[in-house]
Amino acid sequence: MRALRLMEWKSEPKLVEVAEPKPGPGQVVVRIGGAGACHSDLHLMDEFEPGSMPWNPPFTLGHENAGWVHALGDGVVGLRVGEPVAVYGPWGCGTCARCRVGIDPYCENPAGAPVPSGGGGLGLDGGMAEYELVPDARHIVPLPDGLDPVHAAPLTDAGLTPYHAVRRSWPKLPPGSTAVVIGVGGLGHVGVQILKATTAARVIAVDTRAEALRLATECGADRAVASGPTAAEEIRDATGGRGADVVLDFVGADATLALGSAVARTVGDLTIVGIGGGTLPVSFFSVPYEVSIATTYWGSRPELLEVLDLGARGLIRPKSTTFALDDALDAYRQMREGTLEGRAVIVP
Numbered sequence: 503m504r505a506l507r508l509m510e511w512k513s514e515p516k517l518v519e520v521a522e523p524k525p526g527p528g529q530v531v532v533r534i535g536g537a538g539a540c541h542s543d544l545h546l547m548d549e550f551e552p553g554s555m556p557w558n559p560p561f562t563l564g565h566e567n568a569g570w571v572h573a574l575g576d577g578v579v580g581l582r583v584g585e586p587v588a589v590y591g592p593w594g595c596g597t598c599a600r601c602r603v604g605i606d607p608y609c610e611n612p613a614g615a616p617v618p619s620g621g622g623g624l625g626l627d628g629g630m631a632e633y634e635l636v637p638d639a640r641h642i643v644p645l646p647d648g649l650d651p652v653h654a655a656p657l658t659d660a661g662l663t664p665y666h667a668v669r670r671s672w673p674k675l676p677p678g679s680t681a682v683v684i685g686v687g688g689l690g691h692v693g694v695q696i697l698k699a700t701t702a703a704r705v706i707a708v709d710t711r712a713e714a715l716r717l718a719t720e721c722g723a724d725r726a727v728a729s730g731p732t733a734a735e736e737i738r739d740a741t742g743g744r745g746a747d748v749v750l751d752f753v754g755a756d757a758t759l760a761l762g763s764a765v766a767r768t769v770g771d772l773t774i775v776g777i778g779g780g781t782l783p784v785s786f787f788s789v790p791y792e793v794s795i796a797t798t799y800w801g802s803r804p805e806l807l808e809v810l811d812l813g814a815r816g817l818i819r820p821k822s823t824t825f826a827l828d829d830a831l832d833a834y835r836q837m838r839e840g841t842l843e844g845r846a847v848i849v850p
């Protein structure tokens with residue numbers, strides 16, 4: 503079969519021929535229906551180097567996957583061949599306290615995981631191929647009626663990651679509150695939809711690109727603000743000077759972190775999701791009182807079920823453009839150039 507593989511750090515991935523995977527005991531092979539292209543893949547290609555992660559290339563890209571059960575290993579029960587499924591992407595050890603409650607991304611025993619702090623497309627072979635080997639059947643989630651693999655794929659990361667970030671801040675988003683979403687790309691545009699579908703907050707979206715701001719409005723944002731020197735003042739004005747109860751930064755650059763801390767309200771949350779490499783100085787007077795600053799990584803397995811439910815009921819719907827496996831590099835090129843709207847989904 504063909505697979506899009508990162509062969510070494512600081513390189514473009516290559517479309518190469520590899521052997522079709524066979525499931526061992528307890529494992530599942532998924533025929534891929536959709537594999538989302540994440541900006542994290544660009545970080546992998548451009549910035550990471552030996553020592554950045556506990557794993558190294560080569561591996562097949564694609565950590566946002568859905569498809570159909572293709573083959574079951576010995577001992578797998580409760581799944582049938584041909585059934586449409588999503589793949590829960592973070593693969594922890596399965597037995598530590600975090601994994602037991604389904605928060606594999608925060609696995610406390612990475613040495614016991616199939617790959618430390620990773621998964622398919624992140625150290626192990628992912629979904630940008632005709633088939634993906636999933637090393638444990640517990641990572642397979644049957645799709646609810648109303649969702650097909652192409653639409654489900656982005657929900658497993660571009661949906662799940664912002665869902666986790668929004669959900670943890672639900673108590674701070676009652677009627678009358680404001681949430682700011684910085685970066686309305688693959689994750690951010692679904693973040694806006696999740697805020698609208700699950701909270702009563704007013705949503706202000708920020709991006710550098712006019713098309714992204716249009717998409718934010720289409721997704722339900724109450725206000726769209728161009729990123730730049732006047733953004734903080736505009737947001738403060740729009741909130742009667744108080745600032746935002748929750749800021750979700752899907753960029754994570756110096757400028758966006760500075761904007762986030764400039765517009766956060768006392769007792770608010772500033773949540774850093776983007777891996778833009780920026781830093782934010784924190785001291786007694788640098789951020790409003792009782793602002794909590796946190797990074798979040800991906801989401802939990804129970805949260806994935808909730809996101810798929812929102813997707814199946816049409817309450818959230820990632821905007822996606824599909825690409826053939828042959829054109830996957832084009833999808834990444836468009837993402838790099840900022841001409842992609844929403845998410846790119848590779849359909850092998």
Ligand code: NAD
Nearest residue numbers: 541542685686687688689709710729775776777798799800
């Ligand atoms: P994307 O390229 O689809 O979207 C990024 C958006 O940010 C674009 O719309 C871009 O115009 C906008 N942007 C860039 N610079 C900006 C600025 N200074 N101000 C305002 N907007 C700006 O990327 P994506 O796939 O949505 O990923 C976003 C980030 O989240 C990446 O860094 C990615 O690696 C990271 N990520 C983190 C997690 C996690 O679990 N923490 C999961 C997935 C992705």
Ligand code: ZN
Nearest residue numbers: 540541542659
């Ligand atoms: Zn990702």
Ligand code: ZN
Nearest residue numbers: 595598601609
């Ligand atoms: Zn674990």
